Amino acid sequence: MNGDTFKINVEHLDFHYGDFFALEDISVGIRQYATTAFIGPSGCGKSTFLRCLNRMNDLIPETKVEGKITLDGNDIYAPDVDTASLRRRVGMIFQAPNPFPMSIYDNVAYGPRIHGTTNKAQLDEIVEKSLTRAALWKEVSGKLNTSGLALSGGQQQRLCIARVIAVDPEVLLMDEPCSAIDPTSIQKIEDLMDELKSKYTIVIVTHNMQQAARVSDWTAFFLAEHADRPAKLIEYDKTDTMFTNPSDKRTEDYITGRFG
Amino acid sequence: MLAGARAASISQSELENHDVIKERVLHGLLFASACVAVLGLVLIFAFVAVRGVPIFAKAGVVQMLSSTDWSPMDGRFGILSFIVGSFAVTVGALLLGAPLAVGAAIFLSEIASPRVRSIVKPAVELLAGIPSVVYGFFGVIVVVPQVRALLGGSGFGLVSGCIVLAVMIVPTIAAISEDAISSVPRGFREGSAAMGATQWQTIKNVVLPAARTGIVDAVVLGMGRAVGETMAVLMVLGNAPVIPRGPSDPASTLTSIIILDMPYASGDHQTALFGIGLVLLLLSMSFVAAIRILSRSRKAR
Known part of the structure; x- marks a missing residue:
């Protein structure tokens, strides 16, 4: 509906891993029902930043976040926020496909089950719907009871997408979801993202600039100019503008392949 | 070219x-x-x-296995009370010790901060290296009087034996379970968390099932230590060759009777002690088999 509503708004975010100052003064608004891509060279903190958006970094000891991140206007780092409920709304797909060592069915039913759905017919429906949305149903409908680990890498990643869709989140964070899988599956996942965008807010980290250009509406460019300095947000704009007419010299250099 | x-x-x-x-x-x-x-x-x-x-x-096999009359000097070799004793202290020790140990392992690998972990883990491993006779002292000085005060009797008996053995197997089971739990890939935990699972839901539904084989191995090793343990058990069990009537009555195990009689046994008596050794081996093997079968059927479910 409204392409300019900020689903997630980040203001002046600093992030530390122990003594290491990783991100400095990041401010960015993530638009609803759109795909936003974070690009930048390896190690520039774009994945770290992504993991701040659903507080996944909380799982890593000795990390520190300063600044403000809001989801629909509510501060997600407020003391009374339940991280489990937050992550239910802001799901995540990881770089390496990580299906659980259980059947395909149980993988997809995992989320609904922990959130209290026990009705078999209801679960069946969710599993079929989620696998269909993740463009995997046709390939696995006959073998739902086989292990999720028996699938190919690309299928595993789509299973992980189905698994997250099954809990019906509002935002999908994708951390280089295509870096470990084959080209055919990449194609499928990109098509999928295009479809999912009508219902979800998607944020994708990628170091494949063609991919960013293909799938995203908005692009943010991160860069740490020296190895011992924190990364900053260099430029954030419509993807078309970023790739055709970047306003910052460093963005242009990166996009045209002069470094990174 | x-x-x-x-x-x-x-x-x-x-x-x-x-x-x-x-x-x-x-x-x-x-x-x-x-x-x-x-x-x-x-x-x-x-x-x-x-x-x-x-x-x-x-x-006679049946005679020996079904009789509690152990009078080797008179040619009566009933060993049922020792089998019952070994079985009871092992099962008791596992029931007390295994949940405690797995709980400790979960705490160490999932909940403890790196600092706490770096102190507690070596301590647990150190505990596994303490000689069993020292555990026996601990049993005699600390456990037996407490059991006596709580349950009456002499305090030397099954309950004391189970408690001392449980303490002895906790470090073994905890250390090996902790390794198994820690080696569950981080991706499983993150995947679960990213769907809004709480930490406990993640542990229960993803981490523990993934570490199951390793935890079963740990329990098997702990069981092996319990069923074969001699010295500590000998010191707190009371060593009467009878089937205990109650939890604080004296009992004997297959291992304790071997060590008590071996120094002076000869002839049939000595052969009988080897016979007891054989029964001990078979008991230990059937424990291993039972634990494996139990864990497999739980997986199937």
Whole structure:
């Protein structure tokens, strides 16, 4: 509906891993029902930043976040926020496909089950719907009871997408979801993202600039100019503008392949 | 270019020949090591069986296994009370110790901060290295009086034995379970968390099932220690060759009767002790089998 509503708004975010100052003064608004891509060279903190958006970094000891991140206007780092409920709304797909060592069915039913759905017919429906949305149903409908680990890498990643869709989140964070899988599956996942965008807010980290250009509406460019300095947000704009007419010299250099 | 490639492929094949020989030698050596381990088991089993079986032929298998009358000097070799004793202290120790140990392992790998972990984990491992006689002292000085005060009787008996054994097997089970739980890939935990699972839901539904095999191994090893433990048990069990009527009554185990009688036994008496050793081996093996079958059927469900 409204392409300019900020689903997630980040203001002046600093992030530390122990003594290491990783991100400095990041401010960015993530638009609803759109795909936003974070690009930048390896190690520039774009994945770290992504993991701040659903507080996944909380799982890593000795990390520190300063600044403000809001989801629909509510501060997600407020003391009374339940991280489990937050992550239910802001799901995540990881770089390496990580299906659980259980059947395909149980993988997809995992989320609904922990959130209290026990009705078999209801679960069946969710599993079929989620696998269909993740463009995997046709390939696995006959073998739902086989292990999720028996699938190919690309299928595993789509299973992980189905698994997250099954809990019906509002935002999908994708951390280089295509870096470990084959080209055919990449194609499928990109098509999928295009479809999912009508219902979800998607944020994708990628170091494949063609991919960013293909799938995203908005692009943010991160860069740490020296190895011992924190990364900053260099430029954030419509993807078309970023790739055709970047306003910052460093963005242009990166996009045209002069470094990174 | 082509010639170069051919030369490269020739030296490549020579290299492979060399590697193949090395591989074979290595396979042979490793196979031999495995054989020695298995051979040890077979030889021990055969030795104990050869020395012990005659008593079963003489006194009767059923008679020996079903009678509690242990009067070796008078030619009566009923060992049921020892079997019951060993079975009871092992099961009791596992019931007390295994949940505690797995709980400690979960705490260490999932909940404790790196600092706490770096202190507690070595401490737990150290505990596994304490000689059993020291645990026996601890049993006599601390556990037995408490049991006496709580349950009456002498305090020397099954309950004390189970408690001391439980304390002894906790470090073994905890240390090995902790390794198994820690080696569950972080991706599983993150995947679960990213769907809004709480930490406990993640532990219960993803981490523990993934670490199941390792935890079962840990319990099997702990069980092995419990069923075979002699000294500490001997010190707190009271050592009466009877089936205990209550939790604080004295009892004996297969191991404790062997160590008590061995110094002076001769003839049929000595053979009977080997017979007891054989029963102990079989009991221990059936425990291992039972734990494996139990865990497999739970997985199937």
